[in-house]
Amino acid sequence: MQGHDPAVDGQGARRGFLSKVMALAAGGLATLAPAGAGVWVLLDPLRRKSAAATFLRVTEIEAIPDDGVPRQFPIVTDRVDAWTGFPAEPVGAVYLRREKGSDVVQALSATCPHAGCFVEMEPAEHCFRCPCHNSSFTLDGGIVAPSPSPRPMDELECRIGHGGAVEVKWQNFFTGIAEKVARP
């Protein structure tokens, strides 16, 4: 290259520094707009909340034999997935059980509190067992030690409505922690 280097003399050096700062600032600002808009959209899921926990009719009390053995029932409710609305869809399952002669129904979420797999009944062993990491629970949801699960199965609020309808408050909880904390 021919010609003099503008950075050599004092004035050129100052101007050179200013140019560098301005170049970085201009370039940075120009990139900030798409990056900012991108991050803004990427963070959108944080604003989303699950459907408010409501009591859903699951079955009738006569459908749960009073033998202390849990029975599995699907939870059917309207579901919204981003832009799609699904009317009356099975979204999960609960285990319902009733002691001999009792009108009180215990409802246990089928979602394992360890890592979120689907807990299954193990009739031969009179217990629940998660097929993923072997967390075991008694028929009323208590932990069978030693278990990888940090807490008992999640009990859901349950009430008996008009005409013996069994209504369960359907909620999801954070997994893997000792406390039962409902997801927002």
Next chain:
Amino acid sequence: MSTAQRPGGGGLLGRLADFFDDRTGYRAILHEALYERVPGGARWRYVWGSTLVFAFLVQVITGLVLWASYSASAQTAWESVYYIQHEMAGGWLLRGIHHFMAQAMVVLLALHLLQVVIDGAYRAPREVNFWLGLVLMMLVLGMALTGYLLPWDQKGYWATRVATNLAGLVPLVGPALQQLVVGGPDYGHHTLTRFFALHAGFLPAGLVVMLVVHLALFRKHGLHAKQPLTRPDAMFWPDQVLKDAVAMLAVMAVVLGVILVPAVRTMLAGGTVVPGELGAELGAPADPSLPYAAARPEWYFLFLFQFLKVFEGWGASGEFLGAIVVPGLVMTVMFLMPILGHWRLGHRFNVAFTLAIVAGAALLTGLALNEDYYALWVDPASLAEAERLDAETEGDTAKLAAAVGGDPAKRAEAERQIKRLRKVRHSRAFLAAARQAKVDAARAVELAGRPERIPPAGMLELVRTDPASQGPRLFAQHCASCHAHLDPADPAAATAFAHASAANLFGFGSAAWMRGLLDADQVGGPAYFGNTAHKEGDMVSFVTGDLADADTWPQEDIAAVVAAMAAEAGLPEPDVGREVVARGRDLVASGERCGACHAFGDNGTELGSAPDLNGWGGREWLVGIITDPTHARFYGDSNDRMPRFGVADEGESPALTESEIGIVADWLRGQWYRAATH
């Protein structure tokens, strides 16, 4: 400059090459790229890095083409992958290569890392490049993890639920991180779109940037030659490139072998090869309401899966340790390796640590496989004693002590045997779930191939309304507590019928079922009215009385009635001739015969005394009786305990929807879509 002096020579091609070299300097670049000195000559042990670059290239090529046919949404992901795998020309091969090359890449990564650590190639000045390699490894594993979900089948869905739930355990940011990755509070469209963006966009873009720097630094520092050098130096091109290319071909051959060997086996066995069944598996569509007991991560993550079981009884800290702390610590140690390597013992520690991790992962993988497949290598006969003890004691330790006596050695042995029995049972449950998963997957594929194609709401809707898949589930849930559904020829039938409190519904509507009902020996038995209030009813006394009298009811007449009733149900039966059916219809309608109680044709018998026989066993008739057995058309006031599944009090919803009742009816009648080849 005269043309004679130029490297291209005087020909047209040479002149063209010179033209581009003048303007791009490509010859110098090529020379720089190819004429790298390889100290001590080309060696096979240097090929691992190149095979990894090759594997990535294969993933880019196959991935881009898969992308061209893939649609990331909860209603189209499974459907589009099904279309690629089972309908597009060569789709099974393309997807198979992508699927198995991903697995090969994980193996090659492990080999590359092992070699770098063992050879001490991470030491100065190559520290930064080692760190870049570790980042590259995490990016590749991230792509493997995100790719597993994209077909939106049961196994990908449930494995991802676990993986993202574990991400939620990261301190402070965990729940937010989980929600960001999942794309909201629940799994759905945005889980797929985000995983796809990660899998095909963010992660590979990051990988390309890192890889460019990784390779540039590799060339800057030169190849880390394994000492001692026994042969003279050679050039990268063509000596090492030849070895690299052979290794790439070998990797490709292994991947193609994994895809094609099952086809060769099928052909040797004389079977027909179905291309869609080759290569990567596609499970049944993801269903959040359907348990999936065969949920397992891809085999190379199996050790992490098994690791979580190590922390039994540790409470919440166990899962945090297993999923976050220990893997985090292992990665930290790996990042520190170049620094540890400065010390005399540091390198030895690094090698020992890496080998220990590999050995530990191998051991955990083995344990996981052993737990799942344990039942396959246990002789069932050796479990008989444990089965007996377990049934007797019902898991109660006090009862066990009583059963085996006071001897502690005997008790310990009994406990060990029962523990082993449990292990076998858990393994059997897994194997059964894995088999069921295969059945469900095959059924979904069969349904997707219907001439009507997949409905706009997606495959899940089709599976959920499929009598073949849902009939048995609905029956088990709503009907099986009273009704059996078992072929009378089945060895288990007698016990099942004895436990049932209503008729056996296997083959309901068929001539065989009707023949049994009209048999004096069976009508009052447990397969028909034996366990119901109708045991002492008019029908039983009619069949055991009048019908058993061969003078009033000769065998041909009964056969004609059976044929007429089977014709009402309309199930496929051997042809008995129109005359026989007509005669049977007259007998059924006759006021002297069946028509005395049952309405049939235009015989004018009033409804209410016995079920209407018009359309008996047909879909409409079955839907009617399941909906409301107390209707005058069926059992009216004499209905014995059968619930009204389709009727509910005001403000309540019935136990079964119209669609569900239709599914049960279709399943009982064996009416569902079957592909022509079946």
